[in-house]
Amino acid sequence: MTDSSPSPRALPWFARSGARTWRCAPAPAETRAFHRTLAAYAPTPMPEFPSLAHELRVGRVFIKDESDRLGLPAFKALGASWAVHRALEERAANGEGRGPVTLVTATDGNHGRAVARTARVLGQYAHVFVPQGVHPGAVAAIVAEGAKVTEVAGDYDEAVRLAAVAAEGPDAILVQDTAWPGYERIPGWIVEGYSTLCAEVDEQLAAAGAGEGPGLVVVPVGVGSLAQAVVTHYRSRPEGRAPALLSVEPEAAACVLESLGRGGLVSVSTGDTTMAGLNCGTPSSIAWPCLQGGLDAAVAVTDADSARAAADLAGLGLSSGPCGAAPLAGVRAALTGEGAEERRAALGLGPDSVVVLLSTEGAAANPYAGA
Numbered sequence: 001m002t003d004s005s006p007s008p009r010a011l012p013w014f015a016r017s018g019a020r021t022w023r024c025a026p027a028p029a030e031t032r033a034f035h036r037t038l039a040a041y042a043p044t045p046m047p048e049f050p051s052l053a054h055e056l057r058v059g060r061v062f063i064k065d066e067s068d069r070l071g072l073p074a075f076k077a078l079g080a081s082w083a084v085h086r087a088l089e090e091r092a093a094n095g096e097g098r099g100p101v102t103l104v105t106a107t108d109g110n111h112g113r114a115v116a117r118t119a120r121v122l123g124q125y126a127h128v129f130v131p132q133g134v135h136p137g138a139v140a141a142i143v144a145e146g147a148k149v150t151e152v153a154g155d156y157d158e159a160v161r162l163a164a165v166a167a168e169g170p171d172a173i174l175v176q177d178t179a180w181p182g183y184e185r186i187p188g189w190i191v192e193g194y195s196t197l198c199a200e201v202d203e204q205l206a207a208a209g210a211g212e213g214p215g216l217v218v219v220p221v222g223v224g225s226l227a228q229a230v231v232t233h234y235r236s237r238p239e240g241r242a243p244a245l246l247s248v249e250p251e252a253a254a255c256v257l258e259s260l261g262r263g264g265l266v267s268v269s270t271g272d273t274t275m276a277g278l279n280c281g282t283p284s285s286i287a288w289p290c291l292q293g294g295l296d297a298a299v300a301v302t303d304a305d306s307a308r309a310a311a312d313l314a315g316l317g318l319s320s321g322p323c324g325a326a327p328l329a330g331v332r333a334a335l336t337g338e339g340a341e342e343r344r345a346a347l348g349l350g351p352d353s354v355v356v357l358l359s360t361e362g363a364a365a366n367p368y369a370g371a
Contacts, residue, residue, distance in 0.1 A: 067362025
C-alpha cells in the first residue's frame, strides 16, 4: 500500500559558514551614556529559564525582556530617542531654528509609538504613517501619544514611501528605522541606539556567571535594524569567542531569509501576520551588508509557532508579544525536528552552550498577542 500521508514541510532555513570570522567597526560608546541621562532609563531584565535550556538541550537560556523600555512596551525607544537627539542637535548646530519640528515616520506599531513619545517628551510634533494590517489598538496607542496618524491603504513599504514624501515639507524630519540609498544617516543613528541593549546583555551575562559570553544570540527581524546592531556588537570585537547569530522572521515576510538565499538584497511580497512589527518586505540598505556578512543563519516561523511561544513564555512569567516571542519559536524550529542535528552543528551548539533570546516587545505592545 502506498503511504498517502503528506511529507514533512521543509523548514525555511538558511545557514552559511564564515560569519563568526567576519568583522566590522564598533558602535559609538556615547550612545549608552546618553541613555543613562534619561529619567526613565534602567536596564531591562534578562531572566534565565532552565526549563527552556532542558527543552533545547543547551546549557543555559536567557531572555532579554523588553516589555518595559523607557516607559513603553518595546525596545524601539532606544533607537528613536538617540536618533531624534542627534537630529535635533544637528539642526540646532546648523542654525535651523528653535521652533518645534514634525517628526515623520512609518511604522508597523512600536517604532511609530516610540517616535511619537519622544516627540511629546521633547515638545515636538509627530506624524506617523501606518500600513494595512496594524491592529487598531496599536494605532490608538500612537494617537494617545499626541501624534497625527495617517492610515495607508497599502503595505509597510508604501507607508515608508508616503512618510518620506511628507517629510519633504518645511520643519519636518524623517525618523525612519529603515534605510535606502540617499537616506542612511538617521537610520544609522537608530541602529546605534539599539547598542545599549547589547551592552546590557554583556553586563547581565557577566553578573550571572556567564562572562565568557553567549554561544548563540537569536534576534527577530523586520527590516533588520536591530539585527544590524547585534551583528555590529558581536562582530566588532577583535578577540574572544564570537557567538552564532540567528535571525527569525515571519514566513509571510521573510525578506532577509530570501535575500541571504539569493546572495543579494531583494524585496518580497508580504502577507498577513500577527507578527506585525516584522511584516516588512525589504531589508534596510545599511543593515544588509552586516546581515550578509555577520549572520550565521536565518529561519522563518508561522504565526502559530509564535503564538505557542508567547503562550509558553506567559506561563513562565514573561510577557511577550508575537514579535518578541519569535526568537523562541525560531530557536525551537532550528534545534528540533528533522535536520536538527545539522542545524545545531551549523550554529556550533553543544550541551553547555549559552543561548540569549531577544524578546523585543511585551504583550501590551501588540494587541494581536491577546487576539
